[in-house]
Amino acid sequence: MSVGLRVVLFLIGLGLATLIVAHVGPSVVLAQLVTAGWLMLPASIVWGIVYTFNAAASYTMLGLEPARPGFLRTWVITAASFGINYITPVAGLGGEGYRAFALVPWLGRQRAVGAVVQYRLLHSLAHMVFVLLALIPAAFMLPRTAPAIALLLLTALFGIGVGWFLVRRHHEGILEAGLDLLLLIPLIRRLGRRLEHKRPMLREMDDQITTLYHEHPGRFWRAFGLEFLSRCVMPFELVVLFWGLGLGIRIPEAFIAFALTTTVSNLLFFLPMELGAREGGLYLVFGLLGLGAEHGVFVAVVTRLRELVWGVMGLMMLWLHGDHVPRQEELEAGAQ
Numbered sequence: 001m002s003v004g005l006r007v008v009l010f011l012i013g014l015g016l017a018t019l020i021v022a023h024v025g026p027s028v029v030l031a032q033l034v035t036a037g038w039l040m041l042p043a044s045i046v047w048g049i050v051y052t053f054n055a056a057a058s059y060t061m062l063g064l065e066p067a068r069p070g071f072l073r074t075w076v077i078t079a080a081s082f083g084i085n086y087i088t089p090v091a092g093l094g095g096e097g098y099r100a101f102a103l104v105p106w107l108g109r110q111r112a113v114g115a116v117v118q119y120r121l122l123h124s125l126a127h128m129v130f131v132l133l134a135l136i137p138a139a140f141m142l143p144r145t146a147p148a149i150a151l152l153l154l155t156a157l158f159g160i161g162v163g164w165f166l167v168r169r170h171h172e173g174i175l176e177a178g179l180d181l182l183l184l185i186p187l188i189r190r191l192g193r194r195l196e197h198k199r200p201m202l203r204e205m206d207d208q209i210t211t212l213y214h215e216h217p218g219r220f221w222r223a224f225g226l227e228f229l230s231r232c233v234m235p236f237e238l239v240v241l242f243w244g245l246g247l248g249i250r251i252p253e254a255f256i257a258f259a260l261t262t263t264v265s266n267l268l269f270f271l272p273m274e275l276g277a278r279e280g281g282l283y284l285v286f287g288l289l290g291l292g293a294e295h296g297v298f299v300a301v302v303t304r305l306r307e308l309v310w311g312v313m314g315l316m317m318l319w320l321h322g323d324h325v326p327r328q329e330e331l332e333a334g335a336q
Helices: 005-023 026-064 071-087 094-107 109-141 146-172 175-184 186-216 217-233 236-242 251-267 278-287 291-319 328-335
Strands: none
Touching: 005 236, 026 071, 026 094, 026 109, 026 146, 026 186, 026 217, 026 236, 026 291, 071 094, 071 291, 094 109, 109 146, 109 186, 109 217, 109 251, 146 186, 146 251, 146 278, 186 217, 236 251, 236 291, 278 291
C-alpha cells in the first residue's frame, strides 16, 4: 500500500471518528474520562491475562520444534509483538515481524516465519469460533430491527466464510496457495513470477504449518483451546468498563459487544489503526444493546489508551530483549 493511500485512509478514519465524537459531544466524552479514566488500569491488567493465554498457546505449538524459548520469554515476545501491533498501522500485523525475528535464535529464519504464520492462523480461527458462538445470545438480546438483523447476518456470513478458509489453510497450507493466487491476478502477476523460485521453500513451510493439524491433533486442540480462552477473557475489559460507568455487571452484553465490534473492525481492516471503525462499531453496538451510544465512544477512547500503554510496554520489552542469543542451556532445555 502506497504512502499516499495510507494517508487518505487515515484521514477517512480520522474524519469518521471525529464525526462520532462530535455527535456525542466532546464535553460528554471528556467528563466520562475524568470520572472513570482510572478504569484503564484494570483494563490493562485484563489484557495481561489475555497475553498469558496467547503465550501458552504459542509455547504449546512450538513444542514440536527441536528448541524453543522458555515460557517467560515466550510471554515477553508475545506481549511485545501485540503491543507493537497497536502502534504500527499495518492491518494490526506490525509486531509479527518482530515475533519472527525474536524466534530466529531458536528456530532459524525459515521455521520462525512458518511458526508465526501458523500461530496467526490459529489465533484468527479461535476468534472466528468465538464470534460465531457470541451470535447465539446476540440473536435473543438484540432488537428485531433492520440494522441489528443486518449486523447479525453479516457477522454470521463473515465468521463462517473466514472460519472455513482458516480450517482449510490448517489442512492444506497457505503460502504456496498464496503464490498461486499472485500468479492469477494480472496487476501483481509480475511479483508472483519473481517469487516462483521460492516455491520449494514455501512448500516446506506449508508442511511445517500443517504438521501440527495432521500429525499432532492433541497439541493442536490444546493450543486452540488456550487461544479460545484468551478470547473469552477479552470481553471482561468491557465488563470492567460497564461497571465503572454504572451500568452494572453485564457479561452477556460484553461478549456480544466485543464480538460484533471486532467484526466491524475486521471488515474495515484497511483503515490504519482501525481509526473510525472501532468507534463506529462500538457506537452502533452499544446503541443496539440499549447501553447508550455515548458510552460506546467512551469505551473506544479507553481501549485506545490501553493500547497505547501496551504499545509503550511492547517497545520497552523489545529494547530490553535486544538481540538475544539463547545460551546453550536454554537450547538444551528447549530441545528437551
